[in-house]
Amino acid sequence: MAIFRSEREGRLRLKIGPDAEEALRILNKKALKGNNEATEQIGLALEDAYKRLLQPSLETEARNEANKQADEEAIDVFGENLRQLMWAPPLGQKNVLAIDPGYRTICKLVCLNAQGDFLTNDTIYPFYSGDKKQEALNKFYSLLHQYQIQAIAIGNGREAERWVKSMKWAGYLSIFSVYESGASVYSASEAAREEFPSLDLTVRGAISIGRRLMAPLAELVKIDPKSIGVGQYHYEVNQKRLKERLDQVVMHCVNRVGVHVNMAGKHLLTYGSGLGPQLAQNIVVYKSQNGAFNSRSALKKVPKLGAKAFEQAAGFLRIPESKHPLDNSGVHPESYGVVEQMAKDLNCNIHDLLE
Template sequence: MDEQTLRQIAEQLELPLKQVRAAVELLEAGNTIPFIARYRKEVTGGLDEIALRAIEDAVERENALAARKTTVLKSIDEQGLLTDSLRKKIEACTDIKTLEAIYLPFKPKRRTRATIARERGLQPLADLLLSAGKLGKSKKDVLASYVNAKNEVPDGDSALAGALDIIAEQWSEEPETRTWLAEKSMKFGKVTSTIKRGKKTAEGAEKFEQYFDRQESAGRIPGHRLLAMMRGAGEGLLRLNVQLEGDRELTDLKRKLVPNRNGDFANELLDCVDDCFERLLMPATESAVLAELKERADEEAIEVFGKNLHELLMSAPAGPRVTLGIDPGFRTGCKVAVIDGTGKFLENTTIYPTAPKNDTQGASASLLRLIKKHNVELIAIGNGTASRETDAFVGDVIKQNKLDATKVMVSESGASIYSASELAVKEFPDLDITVRGAISIARRLQDPLAELVKTDPKSIGVGQYQHDVNQTRLRKCLDRTVESCVNQVGVDLNTASVSLLSYVAGIGPKLAEKIVAYRDEQGQFKNRKQLTAVPKLGKKAFEQAAGFLRIRGGDQPLDGSAVHPESYPLVEQMAKRLKTDLKAMVGNATLSTKIRAEDFVDDRFGLPTVKDIISELGKPGRDPRQEFRAVKFDDALNSIEDLRAGLVLEGVVTNVTHFGAFVDIGVHQDGLIHVSQLSNEFVSDPNAVVSVGEVVRVKVVDVDVERKRIGLTRKF
């Protein structure tokens, strides 16, 4: 990338040019963001993942802009309209919107009234009307020169109308005019939504009741409200508009476009401004403003989705303990599956402790048998239909039999999608879809990250309007989030699924399949070096992935840590200095404190890397996730009807938005803590005080059974 572009990126991101240049060079060399952030700190000056992602995005934007400039220049040149000044103007563009505004008059378009007028030879008349004031002869004589029956211009009025159509289009395509009106609309305009005639009682209309007749300032409308309005419009229920109050903008436009009020055609031109404003400029401005607002709203929603997904994936794992998963149900019963500490399926059954069968005795016997047979320590209960009834039943079984087992309610969002997926069928070809769901619920409790990566992030239920936002940008954000979490935690090379391995830096889906196939054929990996024997896994892939892959109890003690193989010789020097061996040093926090980082800095390994290595030696492969803690729902509350204002309950945060946080309190309907109720202090960003998966104590403020809404607060 050229130096000028690098300078522009550095200025945009307010980062030192040296760091930006280094990061871009690493990215262009095929390095991944997790690898650069973790193992190339000296090169980038310690840029973190967020800064590196910003640089990566800026590079993509600049490349896209450069490609678009080439296309635009070629298009205008082929039309024979590319002048030197226009070329310079296009080449000087620094953003895509400005470029498109310049290109608009030259952009191939469908036939318009102005196009037809030009075909009839009326462009010269339009130019004359715009350039002259007093023409020295009558209007009739001026127009008569352009009457031509063969060109379908039968009289002077037709000639004038066509010329004014050309002028109106030219005015509407002036970049400065469009930008000016868009800025005015954004600053002073209102976004309005109204219910369409006859749609008030239509199916689903009640969801948009608050938008039946609503106005919001265009510049200050919250993103979630705009997306709600747009969804209502998309469903054919609402009409969405951008309106300017009064005639101030139209008056200013007339003053700008028709400065000479004494010209022979001044009145006609003023009428033309009215036509241009209403027919062309305002519809185009409305589209532009709504598109810009939608882009902002998408960015906000995607950012929230990404943060929530990160917190969910980084939820505390219950760990490698024997777990019994239950997918609750009424008529079809509760599907039960037991997995061992590694997530391997052991046994399944179906019990019927709930209505209509109410076979609590038989269900209790079956459950007790499985728990004792497999020494079950954890019981994961899906939070869907019949979950509270099943939870109460399991609680009674544990209490009556004095079992040393812990029951936990687990979100089953997206579990049904995974259960029916090709991946699940391949993993458990002989099991029923509902049994696969029970297995997934159990695994989610053991290790949320390892299991949730198998499901499309959009199905996990931690975002709003995920189907309304830009899908390409959403997918990019979510994939990055998953990749970041997976590499931050690290992956056990001998137990990881294809889904989990595919997010490891440098791997991807195809190499992940080859790694698992090699593992199935050759047995467990004994060391990281064996990865190089995997077909198609080259030096670059090994370099990027090795530090994030763990091998527990293998030939090389460092393979269970985040120390990269390229640093093994350095660690050996450290061990030699301490007069010990690697095995004794790895995991020995006392020994690691005796290492002086500055003594091992050289041309290849800088101080940040050496410090990271020493830290990792003290706690090799440390899981950055928090300690597991189960939420305790009130056993007396099973539905929204059981709630009353004033109750203080424990719940778990399921979703965080810009306007507050949703909390599962165990009644099949999440309650909302409005942003104003999150803290006694002012809160501008709910993510700063709560996160998905966090256990919180809340107080019920109000309950609307009919609308299924629960208001909660933390201010008590």
């Protein structure tokens, strides 16, 4: 890919194909059978056909094959990069203060509760001198105490990270640097406008940074995978294949980890096996109208979530609040009886088996 890119930019010339002399020798050996007055003309015709027709065709074919192979290898790398980002360990349910370092001197602050709900936001200028710097410290301390902050998420900004870690209380809080690629894309997306219609782009971006720390998978599924920063020059590969691969990775990650159905939003649920945008929306609406699900079987009450969709999705949807421990496991409801019998045969309870 790098070679092809350099050629397009005029930095080098690339020639792919067999050695011309060797190729002509092979052709002559196969085609020239005698030594008569026609032999020389046939040889000239072979040379002309090779240089004018066959050689360019071979080069085009070799280029296409090399480009296809490079595409596939790059797409595999991009897919693995995305997988690693989505499988980053979540911080979990803690009160978080997120910092989005802006251009040079400005920092956007956002406070989130343990469920990731937006509480408040502010703007500080920690790298100004005098009153602005002291004001930044005062606002920071105030937010920490008022919202009982337990962890701090800092976007890409070394100065902001150094500023936070230089404070005397830094050792008492968990401070994390968060990979924020794609946060600006999310902040301008329809999903962000739907969640936070009254907030500006910079505040939405800071919220995304904080939530990425708390639950990377749940937050990253809201962003077009190509915008997350899966690798350089991803725009040069086959875009259809790239989209297919990245979508497969997202779906695999979601279904491998499972979804806490009472905490998940529409975008995360959409990737659940057997669901989709409409059923995901129906689940969210049902939760808002009827409260949290208390069992997997309660999902059957969701409009349009039929037996087939339930069969496909149930094993990936987790309900920790359920009285039945298997509702918070990867065991499908149709296999509950098998697990219960195993527990009975081993003279233990289901909790012991799951542990």
